[in-house]
Amino acid sequence: MTPKSHGTKADGTPITDESVEALADEAERGYDVDELLRRRGGRPAMGSAPSSVESVRLDPELKRDLLLRAAKDGISVSEAIRRALREYVKVS
Numbered sequence: 001m002t003p004k005s006h007g008t009k010a011d012g013t014p015i016t017d018e019s020v021e022a023l024a025d026e027a028e029r030g031y032d033v034d035e036l037l038r039r040r041g042g043r044p045a046m047g048s049a050p051s052s053v054e055s056v057r058l059d060p061e062l063k064r065d066l067l068l069r070a071a072k073d074g075i076s077v078s079e080a081i082r083r084a085l086r087e088y089v090k091v092s
Helices: 017-029 033-038 060-073 077-091
Strands: 005-008 014-016
Touching: 014 017, 060 077
Parallel strands: none
Antiparallel strands: 005 014
16 A cells, blocks of 8 residues: 655655654654754844845846846846945945
8 A cells, every 4th residue: 555645845755644643753752942943944144133135126127137147157136236236335
């Protein structure tokens, strides 16, 4: 008999009845809160304090140029914007 699957984990492995049972057993035993806090995920820090998200409007041509430059440099659009802003504020 094939084990019932409840979907897949992020890495692609199936979530079976057995894995659900194992997770439930672990939860019933309780978790080490300090260990969970140490393993917390999320985005890595970018500076001395939490980062802010800023919104900016771009015309289609500027957006296209930004996408092309980021792809050429092998970086994200966000990183390209951060680099451009750093250069801008250095000059002023």
